[in-house]
Amino acid sequence: MLSIRTLILSTVISVFLIGGVSPRAFADTFVFTAIPDEDEARLRERFNKVADYLSKELGVKTEYVPVKSYAAAVTAFRNNQVQLAWFGGLSGVRARILVPDSEAIAQGYEDQAFVTYFIAHASTGLKSSLEFPKGMAGRTFTFGSKGSTSGRLMPEYYVRRNFKNAPGEIFTRVGFSGNHVKTIALVQSGAYQVGAVNFKVWENELKSGNIDPAKVSIIWETPPYPDYQWTIRGDVDKRWKPGFKQRVGEVLLGMKDPELLASFPRKSFIPAKNSDYQPILDVAKQIKLID
Amino acid sequence: MTAAPTISAPTTPRYSAVVKTSVGFVAVAAVCLAFADISITTLDPWSEMKRMAWGVLTPDFSAVAGLGMVVMQTIAFALSGVALGAVGGFLLSQVFHLGPVRWICASVRAIHELFWALIFMQMLGLSPLTGVLAIAIPYAGICAKVYAETLEEAHLPALRILPRGTGILSAFFFARLPDVWVHIKNYTSYRFECGLRSSAVLGFIGLPTLGFHLETAFSEGSYSEAAALMIIFYLLIATLRYWMRPKLVGIYVLAAPFLLGGGAVIEMSNIVRFLTVDIVPAPLRGAALLDGQTWDNLGHWAGTLLIDQALPGMVATLLLSQIALVATGVLALALFPLISEKFFGPVVRTVGHGFLVIMRSTPEFILAYVFLQLWGPSMLPAIVALSLHNGAIIGHLMGRFSDEVRLRPDSPGGINLYGFEILPRVYGQFLAFLFYRWEVIMRETAILGILGIATLGFFVDSALADIRLDRAMFLIAVMVAVNVAVDSLSRHIRKRLRLDARAREA
Structure with a gap:
């Protein structure tokens, strides 16, 4: 029979084990993460390859840790549980405010001028236009993740600017799909009539044959803004070796494998700096996502 | 010449406190239903449902x-x-x-x-x-x-x-x-x-x-x-x-x-x-604590948060959980005969057990997630998920409980047995289970906000997404207050109705 003594004793020992045994496993590994903006399977495939590439080029064991939310990616970076991250514009700005000496070191070529597509279900009758489509009012609308640049920040900014009102007042229902693939699926199925999506993910899904043009189409495109970037913590030089940060930057910029680049999908990586993202910070403050 | 009747029939039936309480809760839920956001927003829920069913088969x-x-x-x-x-x-x-x-x-x-x-x-x-x-x-x-x-x-x-x-x-x-x-x-x-x-x-x-x-x-x-x-x-x-x-x-x-x-x-x-x-309210961080302005700012911060987020979240949480509570009760009363020896043979009981085991083993969160995929965002998926899971738990306990009821040899069968014999005898126990579950339903309702239903959890999730931990903690504190209040109300009602305390496993 189970005695209370056994239970208490084994639990007490177990507590020490939980605290002591497990957490040290990754101490020497250079760990990075990425915002979960797409299907996890695809992210895993892409970033495990990136991890192999970084391990080889840096000579330091590098590992990719998947997370379930944008906020979890920022928090992991802030808590030094990852030292490098593939952030969106907004998550990167947030992370660099929270970790003062961190730096944006590389961005995709396309990230200099990123755009958001507003997409609509065919039943709405909304058509592609150069003007902001005010016919959206009174429909149901889905953003991507709450912390997304292309799926939340910029579309909300343009909705507020054009309607002079909050999304909740303009649309009959406002949702957050979680990621861009989901946004496309929700608008395509009619669960939401209109949505805002990252143009790169849209193109990727279109190429993969997951979009039915008879059901969902682009109705508007935002003006360009800076988006995704690799951000690294400032204390990595101290933890690994002097010049480590710079070396990581060089290696990222030197990513030339067409297959790997296509998986992002980006043409190439180019240098980035924190000030490139000032416009994102300004917009975030304007719509009060950052104080 | 008149003969005074010896027995006067009671003019108005007197209802017990148990019945009054039950009717009261149903009425509250009915009012809530009028204000709740219930709809199927997907255009074609069947195609997704077919794909899910196919997945279950393969x-x-x-x-x-x-x-x-x-x-x-x-x-x-x-x-x-x-x-x-x-x-x-x-x-x-x-x-x-x-x-x-x-x-x-x-x-x-x-x-x-x-x-x-x-x-x-x-x-x-x-x-x-x-x-x-x-x-x-x-x-x-x-x-x-x-x-x-x-x-x-x-x-x-x-x-x-x-x-x-x-x-x-x-x-x-x-x-x-x-x-x-x-x-x-x-x-x-x-x-x-x-x-x-x-x-x-x-x-x-x-x-x-x-x-x-x-x-x-x-x-x-x-x-x-x-x-x-x-x-x-x-x-x-x-x-x-x-x-x-x-x-x-x-x-x-x-x-x-x-x-x-x-x-x-x-x-x-x-x-x-x-x-x-992180969890110190933003207006207090690094501010002069002796300055009146600091406390004005704090008041403004808390007030805005309370009016813009905590209150609407609280209203939605209460609406949803009162509807789910009554739906849970109705479902439990409908389901328990399926596993009761008093009503059905072994075949139906086995199927009933299977259904109840699956529903009570599946966390509400996962059920709600699945129904949200099918029907789109509204309170409907949450209500169905909460009542299925909790109804199955209470139904299971009630089924077991009803088996213990001893019947007269000439007791009726079927619907008469249910309505006039079993139900009156197990009803007190049923309410005890249900009120014990109230607090749990409330907690779950709040958490379903993470899935996008605008309960308190939605606002907590948004605050966390913005890495505004002070706001998240404030909203969690509000949630605790609401929950503790419901818990003590439930205890009060159980005590007043003298409901059995054997409801803990509910």
Whole structure:
């Protein structure tokens, strides 16, 4: 029979084990993460390859840790549980405010001028236009993740600017799909009539044959803004070796494998700096996502 | 000439307090329903439903890499969390008569495991400790209360015949505890089953349990993979009594930490920062505390938060949970005959049991997630999920309870038996179960906000997404207050109606 003594004793020992045994496993590994903006399977495939590439080029064991939310990616970076991250514009700005000496070191070529597509279900009758489509009012609308640049920040900014009102007042229902693939699926199925999506993910899904043009189409495109970037913590030089940060930057910029680049999908990586993202910070403050 | 009638028929029927209470709750739910947002927003829910059904018929066990390890980790988190919670709860139950202890226990159990996990994630990251504490802390609060009540209700014949001068410890371990040990053990093993559900759900926010892969599979529409994961989960719960042997518990608990997996390095500075900076309301951070302006700012901050987020969240949470509570009751009353010997033969009962086992083993969070995929966002998926899960739990307990009812040899059958015999006799017990479940439904309602329904959890999730931890904690505090209030209201009603206390496993 189970005695209370056994239970208490084994639990007490177990507590020490939980605290002591497990957490040290990754101490020497250079760990990075990425915002979960797409299907996890695809992210895993892409970033495990990136991890192999970084391990080889840096000579330091590098590992990719998947997370379930944008906020979890920022928090992991802030808590030094990852030292490098593939952030969106907004998550990167947030992370660099929270970790003062961190730096944006590389961005995709396309990230200099990123755009958001507003997409609509065919039943709405909304058509592609150069003007902001005010016919959206009174429909149901889905953003991507709450912390997304292309799926939340910029579309909300343009909705507020054009309607002079909050999304909740303009649309009959406002949702957050979680990621861009989901946004496309929700608008395509009619669960939401209109949505805002990252143009790169849209193109990727279109190429993969997951979009039915008879059901969902682009109705508007935002003006360009800076988006995704690799951000690294400032204390990595101290933890690994002097010049480590710079070396990581060089290696990222030197990513030339067409297959790997296509998986992002980006043409190439180019240098980035924190000030490139000032416009994102300004917009975030304007719509009060950052104080 | 008139003959005065000897017996006067009562002009107005007198209803009992139980009936009045029931009618009152149904009326409140009906009013709530009028204000609730209920609709199916997907244009074609059938095609997705067909794909899901196809997935259930074609489970793919090979799709999840390292399935064995995932199962082990799910068990390991549940074991470590529940063991720690049970031991902590046991110690707390010894001082449960102290007011502050009772309040602390009520507050910690008012916060759902998922929120605890999100809080610890800020301090400890995705380390195993996050998951273990997320289960252990609320469970300690629940166990403390139940253990204390159990100890209090014990008859304790042995205690009375102890020789004078017996030490407190000896008296406790040799006279008090043996008497209630069976109850405590049974309750703790029931808690472990709940722990498995909690552990699985924690995967949805990133811990390496079944829920992690379930979330991926569902969100990518890989329903065959999702079905495989759910089947594994049901098997795990169905076979619980075969592998969870009392003799092995000690070994299991010792082995669990090695299975939790590696994870992030814990840094003290993160914990300190969270406690001393992050959760301090923004207007107070680095401000002059003697300056009146600072407190004006704080008032403005709290006021805005209260009016823009806490109040609408609270209204939605209350609306949804009152509707779900009544729907749970109706469903439980409709379902329990399916497993009762009084009503059906073995074939129907087996099918009934199967249905109830699946519904009560599936966490509400997962049910709600699935229905949201099917019907789109509104309160409907949440109501259906909450009432199915909780209705199945209460239905199961009621079915067992109704089997114990002794009938006259000439008792009616079928609907007459149900309406005039069984229902009146089990109704008090039914209400006891239901009111015990009220607090749980409330907690779950709040958490469903993470899925996009505008309950308090939605606003907490938004604050966390913006890394505004001060706001998140403020909203969580509001949630605790609402929950503690509902808990004490439920206790008050149970006491007034003199409902049996045997409802704990509900």
